[in-house]
Amino acid sequence: MYALVDVNNMYVSCERAFRPSLVGRPVVVLSNNDGCAIARSNEAKDLGIRMAQPWFQIRHLRREAGLIALSANFELYGDMSSRMMTIAGEYAPRQEIYSIDECFLDFEGVRDDLAGIGRELRAKVLRWTGLPTSVGFGPTKTLAKLANHVAKTADRKPGSYPSAWAQVCNLADLNADELQHLMRSTDAGDVWGVGRKTCARLAEQGIRTVHDLAHANPATLRGQFSVVMEKTLRELHGTPCLDVEDAPAANQQIMCSRSFGSPVTEVAALEELVSQFASRVAEKARQQRSVAGAVHVFVSTSPFRKQDLQHSPSGTLPLSRPTADTRVLVGTAVQLVRGMARPGFHYVKAGVMLVDLQPDHQVQAELDLFAGVEEPVAARRDRTQLMGTLDAVNQRFGKGAISVASAARLEAHSGSVAAARQEWRSPRYTTRLDEIPNARA
């Protein structure tokens, strides 16, 4: 049996843990630049606010409905996440951290009362972190996800499911009739892996509920969609096709991209931004002990501004020698952006992606005939040491304490160009000593 543990409205719940006055009120957390709602409290959902809905469309609800908006505080959310994951991980032999707010637990061979374990886990996470969770159990990951959806929905919308299924739901505890009822009253689109497009195409064939989906012909659906759909169907029938992956593989791509606070027209300013993004991905690559084989860069104008001329070029350059050296990656990224950005366009977004990643300890032998021989041992050692020092200094004194000059120039006149809006960010209560909460004001 598998469990899926999921924090309810994660980002909002993190904020509420430190500001109880937010409990019971409609709250949203906004994306970078305070652009879109990326988390909503139940009260905010009840106002009809959709996921990723632009802030300018809902800001009127501040006055009209007392909506509270907060800027994303990812440092806080990341720290709260690791606390919650540690507690949850103690309850099962194996844990897969699936995202910032959910994990799968593998209870293979555990014969105890799982719902009881789920309730205990839930209570402990709540007591120790202040985060409310929902727990679903099922014989496959897809069914555990479904059970989690039921647990969450029964708690949020009284009458949708029996209240006994709220917060913690174990499908194995349900009898055949209850299971039927659950399958018939749950939308196919609520199944893990069935997204908007697939849902619409299924509906055309009359497949609307989980029950319909589970009774569809696997071979037919596989032909229409893909092998992923067939796996989903088998998982719905209780045959595991997906295992818990407790040793996550290194990422195959590493990306850093941002929308700007205001449009950028100067190529020089784009170079500075791209330098910053390249520095960031280099750091991430070193963290997972990978080196990149190529650098991909894109810039784009705003598709929402129909009156503007659109220009969204992108390009990739292979590296003669795979590396995670900030200087090389920044240089390559700048070369790319210089070659494709044109003056006069209103660029609103840019990004840098590292691709062809490989482990840094098994870098392939020299591939480029013209790059000369393999890097001398001493040069390689110096490079590793320099990057190690860079990371250590930035770790100790804060991000950007040391950076390459092309990325640092931006700091000097930041605020003038592209500085992200973050009007309502809460303190980083758990990770900055000077932002630690006061017990007594």
Next chain:
DNA sequence: TCTGGGGTCCTAGGACCC
């Protein structure tokens, strides 16, 4: 005025190989 930032996997089609 104002529209997120990461990732994964699968498939189709073309280039290329013998």
Next chain:
DNA sequence: TCTGGGGTCCTAGGACCC
């Protein structure tokens, strides 16, 4: 008249996830 057959690799694009 009639123009092979089987394979791999790469890329772009689309769908999904949170």
